[in-house]
Amino acid sequence: MCQATNGPSRVVTKKHRKFFERHLQLLPSSHQGHDVNRMAIIFYSISGLSIFDVNVSAKYGDHLGWMRKHYIKTVLDDTENTAISGFVGSLVMNIPHATTINLPNTLFALLSMIMLRDYEYFETILDKRSLARFVSKCQRPDRGSFVSCLDYKTNCGSSVDSDDLRFCYIAVAILYICGCRSKEDFDEYIDTEKLLGYIMSQQCYNGAFGAHNEPHSGYTSCALSTLALLSSLEKLSDKFKEDTITWLLHRQVSSHGCMKFESELNASYDQSDDGGFQGRENKFADTCYAFWCLNSLHLLTKDWKMLCQTELVTNYLLDRTQKTLTGGFSKNDEEDADLYHSCLGSAALALIEGKFNGELCIPQEIFNDFSKRCCF
Numbered sequence: 001m002c003q004a005t006n007g008p009s010r011v012v013t014k015k016h017r018k019f020f021e022r023h024l025q026l027l028p029s030s031h032q033g034h035d036v037n038r039m040a041i042i043f044y045s046i047s048g049l050s051i052f053d054v055n056v057s058a059k060y061g062d063h064l065g066w067m068r069k070h071y072i073k074t075v076l077d078d079t080e081n082t083a084i085s086g087f088v089g090s091l092v093m094n095i096p097h098a099t100t101i102n103l104p105n106t107l108f109a110l111l112s113m114i115m116l117r118d119y120e121y122f123e124t125i126l127d128k129r130s131l132a133r134f135v136s137k138c139q140r141p142d143r144g145s146f147v148s149c150l151d152y153k154t155n156c157g158s159s160v161d162s163d164d165l166r167f168c169y170i171a172v173a174i175l176y177i178c179g180c181r182s183k184e185d186f187d188e189y190i191d192t193e194k195l196l197g198y199i200m201s202q203q204c205y206n207g208a209f210g211a212h213n214e215p216h217s218g219y220t221s222c223a224l225s226t227l228a229l230l231s232s233l234e235k236l237s238d239k240f241k242e243d244t245i246t247w248l249l250h251r252q253v254s255s256h257g258c259m260k261f262e263s264e265l266n267a268s269y270d271q272s273d274d275g276g277f278q279g280r281e282n283k284f285a286d287t288c289y290a291f292w293c294l295n296s297l298h299l300l301t302k303d304w305k306m307l308c309q310t311e312l313v314t315n316y317l318l319d320r321t322q323k324t325l326t327g328g329f330s331k332n333d334e335e336d337a338d339l340y341h342s343c344l345g346s347a348a349l350a351l352i353e354g355k356f357n358g359e360l361c362i363p364q365e366i367f368n369d370f371s372k373r374c375c376f
């Protein structure tokens with residue numbers, strides 16, 4: 001990847017592959033405390049390896065049986081039509097008589113299975129109805145938004161769990177993977193209209209999405225990807241779209257050209273951030289926001305590459321946050337590489353290359369193959 005525009009020498013592909021592989025060698029001791037986050041570690045690693053053209057299904061296909069064991073189906077009321085299913089983050093979380101599946105682990109696991117090309121699993125093993133029923137139970141009837149898990153006593157959406165645009169995105173992405181495409185498909189399981197109402201309520205006055213009218217590029221990417229998966233981007237007004245594009249473009253911090261003025265206004269501007277994206281106004285640039293901002297722009301306009309300075313953000317990622325000795329990407333030029341920023345830094349570069357599906361956060365080729373093979 002990235003060879004056409006950047007030259008092979010600038011992307012330390014072999015080191016990145018090794019970086020992601022190390023995290024899959026079940027697992028470095030520093031992650032033992034994150035056992036419940038194991039599905040996230042697997043997803044970020046497999047996604048990173050796939051971006052760097054590693055044939056993950058050939059290399060890690062032997063682990064499919066182990067992955068499948070994390071899929072749990074529970075009958076709530078002694079009748080099959082009350083069954084729910086989903087993934088636990090770790091086998092130690094499979095506790096009898098307690099619902100420990102949750103939405104994020106379920107999406108991380110499903111996307112990993114897609115990248116491992118376990119099509120047999122999607123066609124014959126995954127019970128899409130009970131999985132969609134679990135998603136449905138996570139929707140808050142009062143607001144239309146989603147929480148990540150069920151209360152282990154009542155099996156209703158947890159009342160102490162936070163609900164925000166991230167979980168709305170995760171819920172809709174799971175249903176999309178289960179085959180939902182039209183509004184009628186989604187309506188079979190969730191109150192789509194109420195969900196759309198919630199998403200619209202998170203629009204900020206000057207464009208973009210966020211809680212309490214504070215625009216945030218992570219929430220913006222979640223909201224736009226959710227609307228794209230629901231085929232509902234046209235529900236946004238032209239003015240809101242334009243304001244959002246403007247807000248996103250101003251998140252790129254740079255001392256060049258038209259962005260110069262913005263950087264002078266930004267008290268947090270740091271010369272080493274040049275070309276990177278910030279997540280909110282007056283913040284330092286951060287690798288992950290390159291992905292969240294570029295994915296948002298890409299969903300809003302086909303001219304996104306002409307509007308923002310992709311060469312500058314590529315330089316920021318390759319010269320500032322890429323770790324040429326250890327592989328991987330860090331949050332900024334001061335930290336060590338971590339898995340989350342390594343995955344999203346790689347994803348941002350792949351998105352610029354036109355090789356990444358930002359809506360589901362997997363390489364485009366894998367998405368195309370899955371869509372062809374598993375049209376439910």
Ligand SMILES: [Zn+2]
Nearest residue numbers: 286288289331
């Ligand atoms: Zn970050």
